[in-house]
Amino acid sequence: MARRLRIITGIAAVVLVAGAAAGFGVAWRPSIAAIAPPRPDTFNPDLVKRGRDLAAIGNCNTCHTVRGGGNYAGGLPVPTPFGTVFSSNITPDAATGIGGWPEAAFVRAMRSGVSRDGRHLYPTFPYDHFTNVSDADDRALYAFLMTRQPVSASPPANQLSFPFNYRPLIAGWKLLYFHGGDVPSDAAKGAEWNRGAYLVEGLAHCGACHTPRNALGAERVNAQFSGGEVDNWHAYALNDTSHAPVRWTAEALYAYLRHGWQPDHGTARGPMAEVVSNLSSVPDSDVRAIAAYMADISGAPAPDGKRPADAVAQPSPAVAAQADPAGAAIYAAACASCHESNRPLPYGGVNLALSTAVTSPDPRNLANIVLTGVGAVEGERSPIMPGFAASIDDAQMAALLNYLRVRFGKRPAWNDLDKAVRDARAAQAVSVAAREAPAESSQRGKP
Template identity: 70%
Template sequence: MTRSSRLITSGIAVMLIVGVAMAFAIVWRPVIPAIDPPAPYAFDAALIKRGRDLAAIGNCNECHTVRGGKNFAGGLPVPTPFGTIYSSNITPDAETGIGQWSEAAFRRAMRDGVNRKGEHLYPTFPYDHFTHVSDEDDRALYAFLMTRQPVHAPSRENQISFPLNQRPVIAGWKLLFLRRDSYQPDATRSAEWNRGAYLVAGLAHCGACHTPRNALGAERVNAQFAGGDVDNWLAYALNDRSHAPVPWDADALYMYLRSGWHPDHGTARGPMAQVVSNLSSVPDSDVRAIAVYMADISGTPTPDRKQEGEAALAQARSPSQASQTDTAGATIYVGACASCHETSRPLPYGGVNLALSTAVSSPDPRNLANVVLSGVSAVEGERSPIMPGFADSMNDAQMAALLNYLRARFSKQPAWTGVEKTVADARRAVTVYLQTSAGPRNAPADPTQRDKP
């Protein structure tokens, strides 16, 4: 071997060694020693209460509880383009939960997406948002979770194909997309605006649903709050691309987030119903702060946008005449929908005027199909909207005829395409969702602890 060949070989060997060392440094994380599960009385009651509110803002129970299962015991299937991932048990069970996790281990999972054993967590756990959460709030969340009822619930095996089923691969994803920046307040904004920004960017992780994702499953930073997909629902755009007939403002957002309903916008359904259910139990100031921040994100409506909103409100207030452009859809509407949506009946039987419905004006008919199929359940103890589901009384062709009619009559948007297929897909998705989702809609974050610290 010539001298030049030896130099080349040595150089390649050095590059390989450096590459392996760098890869090891990126992938490897140390095990954090196990602890004995702390006694519940070891935590301050006020800290636990604060953690309960933060867990509700984070909607933790929705992803970590299966229908009919124990709170926070995990096992919920989360469908992704890469396969199904099952949520983990975050009760303080020593064997199958986080009972042996120290606060440092918990904080590492929140900030870095790494569990106590040093394994990388899939980003279905939104640590790309939780990196913004303060040490104080992590401490409160830890106190709350470590004082829940321990549940022995072994983790289910994820259904992901090679090589994505190898957790070291996740380290590469983090290298590309995880930014470990804490929230930095904006000195030019109010304390309320900054509180809302902190919650939305962090624990509330609104962008996880309302921002579209790229081919590798990361949020598209250049399209923040432009709308996304979750559980066969369209999470509407929250920025200036919103298709709501009437522009949102802070007061409307506050009422919607607090009660799950607004007369000019409609009712929260699907995954959003659980979000507003959890928000109903948190401090009023936090809900208001989120509303103030999100109203600013959506921006001040342009004169044309304001005029469109005023026209929609005027249409909603004027006497409505049934259209005959779609005889089948019109007949179904008159028989099944008009008595609630056109008679100005008070809650709970009065429905939103469909000229104001974002679902009808949306570019995607999925949400409207989901609502008509599954209906709107009553909220116990509240005067909230209710609506029967029509999954058993309408076939796919009838449902598609109704949706096409609603689109033509109550919106100024172009007709949808492929509505019957959308209905068929929604019917299948609703069935799966009801079988696997986290308990009854509008359940509190932790029914056994609603009134306790």
């Protein structure tokens, strides 16, 4: 009996040691020796310029710049269901940034989500998309970042609950969900479509916001582009489940991504406003490629030959006013003069019967827009709208949103609208102060 117990104990010990060794082998990554920060003049100017365009497509400045901090110096809080992750400093500062990173370390971070010192990076840095970026584009990005102004700045410590604060567990997450080589390719669709697929599925990482996630924070591959959540905004579905009143065309998407607004679809707000601000400075061909690919994802528009605005049923103000008289009165006093002016964007308000914010099953975006408004872009022709956070209370806000839903959305009433309004107001002050920098034309050309 004792002999059998010793054998069983020995086998169990071997299994445990083997398991620990296997776990260590999966989680451990070697560090890469630091280098002296390369001089900016050692990089080809054309390569740096190309890297600048790629950084704009990747929206790098948005996540790696906190308001009041240095460009690309990190420190931006990224809320997750597991706690808050702070973005890293990616300036060429040797002590707190990536100045000591050789190109091989930068490429490993992009491809594998591993820092120069061998630590696994949290997937708030979307390396599950960046793994699809080519060697040439990684090299250009590295050249661009290494020629930025070094900023000495260390981000705050991440605020994650146990066990999510234990980085080796990320290796297990990667085994389950991190798979590269997912860029679709179809020679029959042409070079523009394939370029768009490469950008959307890689550096632009559109699915990171527009795809729902599972309980462990990974994108649900069976629901790609079906809509996601970011910073108390709902990232709309971009596939054939979209709630847009009219289908997106490649031309409409191009105008929206290039200018931040489109007459039949409205104005980019929230995190999407930051995306289009960056895209305004990149080559026209890349924006058209993204639009071509995403239009194909969203499905073909109805071939009835009508303008989108003509294809939408006219709203019924009388019925809506009966449903919510208080909301109707607020709309007449504060909204109708712009939204019923018959002036096209950007000089008038968007036709609310075409607004996805009104037809969406989630009221947060509409609440956010009414609260914060739409700021003008200095020196550019762009839509504007005042915010009403200080002029209407939560009950009035809910009445207005309900009226807009009934009159223009022609959809069932939103559930728990009062809570959505309270949450939007609570998040509004934080997001305005911490994340949304003023939309200035000078920012457009300096990604």
